[in-house]
Amino acid sequence: MTSPLIDVPALQDRLAAGQRIVLLDVRWVLGDPHGREHYLEGHLPGAVFVDLATELATPAGPSHGRHPLPSLPDFQETARGWGINDGDAVVAYDDSGNMAAARLWWMLRNAGLQDVHLLDGGLAAWRGAGLSVETGPVAAAVGNVTFDASSGGGQMRSIDANGAAGWAATGILLDARAGERYRGEFEPVDPRAGHIPGAVSAPTTANVDGAGRFLPAEALRRRFEGLGITADVPVAVYCGSGVTAAHEVVALEIAGFRAALYPGSFSEWSNNPERPVATGGGPIGDAAASGGSVAL
Template sequence: MGPLIDVPALNARLAAGQHTVLLDVRWVLGDPNGREQYLDGHLPGAVFVDLATELAAPADPSRGRHPLPSAADFQETARRWGISNGDTVVAYDNNGNMAAARLWWMLRNAGFREAYLLDGGLAAWRAAGLQEDTGPVEAAVGNVSFEVPFDGGGRMPPIDAAAAAGWPASGILLDARAGERYRGEFEPIDPRAGHIPGALSAPTTENVDGDGRFLPPDLLQSRFESLGISHDVPVAVYCGSGVTAAHEVAALEIAGFRAALYPGSFSEWSNNPELPVAAGGGPIGDAAARGGSVAL
């Protein structure tokens, strides 16, 4: 089974009493009100996940805005959400799974196999007219023990800046941010504008339809093949801080391709003045790589 579960399948699981850990990752860049929105309405039994504090270590210019937490910290947090060995976990948000995919990726990377994204997220649940609850949910502490130290390799291997720098020489490095950020026309948060030299623009928003559901596998396959991706070419993905890049990894998996993720992403890269930044429409037409910092 791939990364997704749809609303009818999840509703059937819940109606049949099949134990399912529901995790609500209500987070959007620049919006600090995720928990309040969760409290106003969420899937029955869903536990709130704070992306900034539970899916990331404190921001560090040398590691990016959302560094991966330690494996021990993540395991402790997952137990607090109520996850035990053998459970089925479904994560969702209200933004096309752009944030929830980070949790999916982290669980899968830690060796937890039964982790899924609710296709379409909260919007799809609401469109089906299904029940919501309000207020907080406190889960009974679980006993999950992850198989691998995901910060040191894992099942969904992360890469570092050195690997990202050399990746375009023998593979394809995808930039999952908006096209204007890739081209260096607009940079709202990181210290330099542009992209990692050699990377291809592949905005995450193009993985979903107007309702926030992932495109069908054949359309995603066509999309990525048009960028030169095949089973013979190594693929890696980055974004601003390693959050929406996980969504692209999920889309690639739906399309039948495996990809590595650069967790530090551009927030780490652009904070290192020794690393070059390119601007323009693509690797062939990049402006000269430039070092130093650019004021926002």
């Protein structure tokens, strides 16, 4: 299993060796619509800006959630616009602990690309190493990457609302949002507060340290084992709109577990009045439901 992560020294080594690497900046967080402006103020040299809302999602709708996945042909065309060619390595990053960039990692892996990584620690790690940043836009030459359409772009595991409804009966369904949203104490964007019945709270904030770097594999494995996950237990993850749930999929992969993503997530689930919503602690209890990020 190829590591989802690359650190700054390893990226420098690969760049110094002349390897062709496409750098993609996914600067976006909930409540801040100025990701492109932040990118223009400073990004890794040569990095191309990726607009999560328009390039990693299609328009929102009650039946599909706030960030529906684009079709494989549309996503291929977008990736070519970022300059990706067949055989290229891709490194994605953001400035929020890779909470947004993980969405791009999952989508590229789902489309069949294998040499795709997140820059551990993101832009802060690059700057922390004393390396220079570049300002202004980067326009890439159009690439020729061809995505694997043999399974409809389904190289990664995913589930729909029906799958999520029955998942807890035979496996573990993780809710990657902040604990207060899981418990139904606070809901800033979706129509109903609470969580999918049977889901276990596992906020994405517990995947990273104070510098936004993923915890070591051993620490992540202990975390998920404490939530009842073993190699024999099927795991799926959702969040608010399928963005930060991808971050949890990354953390699980680092820990040695493969997980399915529910792309529609709670924004899709809570818009359907026929789907039940639970509030309060849940299977593992309030202790597992701590954490304070607004997961998307």
